[in-house]
Amino acid sequence: MSTHEARLRALREQLKRDRLDGFVVPLTDEHMSEYVGSYAQRLAWLTGFQGSAGSAVVLPEAAAIFVDGRYTLQVREQVDGGLWQFVSVPETSVADWLGAHAGEGARIGYDPWLHTRAWVEQASRALAANGATLVAVDTNPVDAVWPDRPAPSAARLEPYADERAGRSSAAKRQDIADWLHARRADAVVLSALDSIAWTLNVRGRDVTHTPVALAYAVVNADATADLFVAPEKMTDAVAQHLGNAVRVHDRAAFPAALGGFGGKRVVVDPNFAVAAIFDRLDAGGAEVIATRDPTVLAKAMKNPAETAGHKAAQARDGAALSRFLHWLSVEAPKGGLTELSVLAKLAEFREATGVLVDQSFATISAAGPHAAIPHYHSTEASSLPLEMDRIFLVDSGGQYLDGTTDVTRTVIVGTPTEEMRDRFTRVLKGHIALATATFPPGTTGGQLDILARQYLWAAGLDYAHGTGHGVGAYLSVHEGPQRIAAPTYPGGGPSEPLCAGMLLSNEPGYYKAGEYGIRIENLVQVIDKPTPGGDQPMLGFETLTFAPIDRALIAVAMLSPEERAWMDAYHAQVMAIVGPQLDGADRAWLEAACAPL
Template sequence: MTADSAHFQHFDVTTQPSQGVTNVAALRAEMKKLGLDGFIVPHEDEHQNEYLPDANERLAWVSGFTGSAGAAIIFMDRAILFADGRYTLQSREQTDPSVFSVEDFNASSLADTVAKAPRGSVIGYDAALISPFGLNALLTAADSAGVTLKSVSPNPLDLAWGNARPAQPMALIVPQPLEYAGVASADKRAHLAATLKANNIAAALITAPSSLAWLFNIRGGDVIRSPLPLGQAILKSDGSADLFIEPAKISDGLLEWLGNEVTVAGPGAVVPALKAFTGQSVLIDANLSSAYWLEAIKAAGATPLTADDPCLLPRACKNDVELAGTTAAHIRDGALLTTFLHWLATEAQETLPTEIEVARKLESIRKSGSDIRDLSFDTISGFGPHGALPHYKVNVSSDLKTAKGNLLLVDSGAQFLDGTTDVTRTVAMGEPTAEHRRMFTLVLKGHIALATVKFPAGTTGTHLDALARQFLWAEGFDYDHGTGHGVGVYLGVHEGPQRIAKALNRYALQTGMIVSNEPGFYKAGEYGIRIENLQYVTEAEIPAGGERLMHRFENLTWAPIDRNLIDVSLLTPAERSYMDRYHARCVELLSPLISDEVRGWLMQVCAPL
């Protein structure tokens, strides 16, 4: 499948059938051959991807659960699926209760289960699917419980899957032109190599698909909704590099684009290539790579040095060309989204479409944009009680018809050659209640607080998270997800290392980093509210007499916020002024790109509060 043919994969709303007894039985048969009492099945694949190619959807194959985060442990007499709160409904709907018990997923879930296994048990794992840090936690738990944790290869699940397993993706890898990338690959490699050399590190083994895409200025189509190529690379301290990809993925002109300092070989050449660094240090990111690669470095006679992927921070801090590109992409996407919001505010108020029809309508409008490549994730379209599930994914079984008197939450995004978007709008179907308006406005106040804050250099997202929650906290409410995640430029819609959340994050927010601003409120069984824009970090003007370098956020997302849900009496004059400025800017930027009918509506809904 070429990169072009992978574009705009149709929004998938089919219900994944529960795998139940059949696939679990097949796995247990392979486990028995290996003398295993249990086997760990992470969601992540060999590349630690969040979103996976079909061939790597091992957790979905064995359990039926298709969420983007989770894990399972299959014992000979029982099976446990771990899924976090985003997937409470989906995980139970997609699994066979006669086979799987479903439990909450957190950082210690797998280790805690290993620690409770009967003494003497042998639990298998695939080292290619677990990070070194994750494996260390499991080994510690196993040791304390008298349990043996055994690395097995080949993976017994892959053996059980057999010929029915889809083929690995072979999307062509294509250049990302300099007009979008901003900095040549040779310059990126030289900069990173200088740091390696200064620290007496011979090379870095890079396995994260997003790092490969950024470092070599290439894009692919191996991962759904993300233009990522699967492979590995060795960046050497002299600035040269070895790129390991399937030969079938090499597009016309790609080798010339990569240049003479980049050697291209197949994936099987990685381990032999590591032997060139015997007796030397090789950097590996223990959070982004698998335990398999750490062991491969050791086996080659090199010394693994666990540290951040050298691409991590440079990739996160967008250059001026990337920021200009994503700014333009967000404006174009804002026009498409505004056309959709006009439909929701007019025709949809009478036809009352289902959740699937809403998602499909937005997809069709976005698809009309000539330069759009794909969605950036499957649209979240949740009405009423489904809106209270932050990462709800509609399917044919759960599809609700909208009705007047409740809220519709739509979280969506798109991939453009020059940017990646992610935006959430909550709209009222019919007339909202006073409670809807009150809670929406509390969320909006937090959104504005985070959008307008100035903060000193060195501040992390952890320090800012409470700003978005303060108005909910004051009334005794909160939400259980992070407030902001990093976003790439024609890369992943979830990109680290920066984030805004209660959980400790050690990475300061730096100029050029893109983060989402998405506080929310969720009333279980009734409705959900989330307001999400993307914004990037830039330097702030320092008032006269100020002493510290300060940062602020520059907004990227432009689309009207449902004024019918705003209780203006709860806003301060400064907050009202912000909303008026934001909506005036929406009219200014989007009006040239939308129809006369949509423009007239936009001017009405963006009038001063």
């Protein structure tokens, strides 16, 4: 019996003991985080799936794992299809599948600290249709059968300097207090980890690649705050940084504290607050106002200090990536490189900056057919060699105190086929169309998504992921509410109007299953873009990522004169920003890589 078969069997036995006929296992934590600490990696432990988004349902005679189009290939490589049915979302939701497969009168368990109230309501409706019910558990049954489950991180909180943040925590809390007064509310519960870190100007090391700490916070209408965090995470420096207006409590006291808001109006973000938070507030007699956490939009619109820090981080990161790309151009044709060895070498170049805190996510190092898996995760078992005349895709980023980076480059080892050059150039044309877009205030990222896809669509091609995600300021590499994704694609849905200051990725791609994949990703910032002779205010994008784009993959004849001019101007900027940081063979290589088309 395989390891994962044994784990699935153990969970089913535990469900019998708990008098449950099924259980839902999401990939998240008590804060609805995208990236979670090792203690919360229940889906990976149970199924073997290493992606960053998914869910599973276990019934007595059936089990299903749910992923979107980014992971369609990956889930089949990592999860045993003999044990698990593969279900694609959003075509089929977990709730709909449960409604169709749960037996009449079945009791389906869920952990109320791992689901939103909206999900609970949706799943309850789906189950009610055949007399089944959703049952909240006090103890997660996966935890009961996970003997070596890691403990939550004990890393300490870290002050984040006001100079880097651009505003003091006191000023941010006052803004929140003013926002509460305008809504006649008494307090707001902050459960999203990046919202807490941003509001209090603190960072942490509790989640791999994301500098946040496991905590909850309540900001009150008098601009004070209550922080709930494990006592061992506090230091004198953090206490002094927080000041007397922030009261510190044990994280374990948070559930009980929610019962103390009787008769008060409390704001809770339904997207990030789990069902258990709503349940505790309701039970305590609070009047709950379900609306977006007031820090979300403020955090997304970077201030001048955050923007300056990000640009400094991008310049530094671009130099590290360029050194790596030069090294790769020399070593890959010799043979002997693998996805994992190349991944490790890129990490060395970033670490050589001397100021790297962490990677901003697990590097995607994908050779040949693995490049066709958008969110591929290389392991000892799956690592492929880099081969001649094959594409290599690397999607990576760094966490620096002054900024968070995320960049994808696709290169050819050897000589590309004409089809590869055609597809790469169509992706490049879409990238340029988005980078150069001019649009009025109120435009959403979803409305711009077609700009990046148009040249692929014209050839009957597409890609199954969004075109852009928000990025934090030394915070999460995936930050909302801004994104560039039409509703029909993963990450799509109701889209936020883009505002000056927002950081986003620009990353169209193309993936040919079993053969190769292409993605070109830079980070951009929304800026005011005055138009000569125009009579309306306009917005546009400023590109902030600087590293060469592989000229060998560009079919120059497919580019318009304007696109060629953009490409040459971009490479000139790479030389101006990255060039002074390089010398010797690295600089000579960069000059050739950035030569005009």
